[in-house]
Amino acid sequence: MPVVFFFCVTLQSENKKTNVNLVIDIGNTVAKLAVFDQDEVVEVLRGSNHSLDCLSMLCGKYPIERGIIASVITLSKTIRRQLAKAGFPVMELTCDTPVPITNCYKTPQTLGMDRLAAVVGANYLLPGKDLLVIDAGTAVTYEFIDKEGRYWGGNISPGIYTRFKALNACCDQLPLIDKEGDSPDFGYSTETAIRAGVIKGMEFEIAGYIGLLQKKYPGLLVFLTGGDRFSFETNLKSIIFADRFLVLKGLNRILNYNVN
Numbered sequence: 001m002p003v004v005f006f007f008c009v010t011l012q013s014e015n016k017k018t019n020v021n022l023v024i025d026i027g028n029t030v031a032k033l034a035v036f037d038q039d040e041v042v043e044v045l046r047g048s049n050h051s052l053d054c055l056s057m058l059c060g061k062y063p064i065e066r067g068i069i070a071s072v073i074t075l076s077k078t079i080r081r082q083l084a085k086a087g088f089p090v091m092e093l094t095c096d097t098p099v100p101i102t103n104c105y106k107t108p109q110t111l112g113m114d115r116l117a118a119v120v121g122a123n124y125l126l127p128g129k130d131l132l133v134i135d136a137g138t139a140v141t142y143e144f145i146d147k148e149g150r151y152w153g154g155n156i157s158p159g160i161y162t163r164f165k166a167l168n169a170c171c172d173q174l175p176l177i178d179k180e181g182d183s184p185d186f187g188y189s190t191e192t193a194i195r196a197g198v199i200k201g202m203e204f205e206i207a208g209y210i211g212l213l214q215k216k217y218p219g220l221l222v223f224l225t226g227g228d229r230f231s232f233e234t235n236l237k238s239i240i241f242a243d244r245f246l247v248l249k250g251l252n253r254i255l256n257y258n259v260n
Contacts, residue, residue: 121250
């Protein structure tokens with residue numbers, strides 16, 4: 001069963017006109033379904049990325065008027081059937097969908113729609129700023145959008161669990177471990193050596209990207225999203241904004257932009 005992990009905002013109000021959107025983000029591991037009232041997140045559900053088991057429940061619970069879906073995997077026939085029965089139009093985000101930024105990516109047809117949505121969301125929340133958007137999930141992505149709203153592209157690197165799995169799969173003597181546990185500066189056992197190497201390696205990687213861009217863009221701000229959390233030096237914390245729902249907010253922004 002899908003699990004509700006966020007809920008806020010009451011839709012019913014005497015004086016407020018609702019404008020309710022359904023946003024669906026299908027990733028490599030899970031699908032996230034979010035209900036928005038205007039720009040406010042109302043509810044978010046997580047579930048299988050091969051079926052939208054909670055879709056009918058959300059449709060019955062909220063007066064949804066329209067939706068948008070973005071996926072990094074091929075949409076299953078099950079999902080397409082469910083969307084066809086939703087009772088409201090659902091726009092599928094593609095490289096041809098109009099977006100409220102300038103996309104300078106040279107191969108837009110190969111760009112992950114979650115990456116695009118993340119920079120749209122960041123630019124909407126902090127317009128007129130040079131922004132680095134870091135999404136740490138199955139893969140960790142680094143995206144740069146300048147203060148003029150021009151998205152220049154980014155880099156893709158393995159995420160934490162992907163690194164753990166790769167070490168286990170490619171090295172015969174290395175076990176598969178979890179990220180939870182002691183992570184010293186230098187491991188005192190094989191387990192802590194792997195954990196510290198992966199986690200601290202990612203922290204150094206992220207700090208390196210931030211430092212590189214800060215030299216060229218002194219006013220740089222950073223959005224950190226995705227399922228993984230990291231610790232940073234004090235001088236970096238002040239410029240980092242953590243937003244768990246950045247991709248979902250970007251998709252909602254794209255939907256409203258196309259409607260309006």
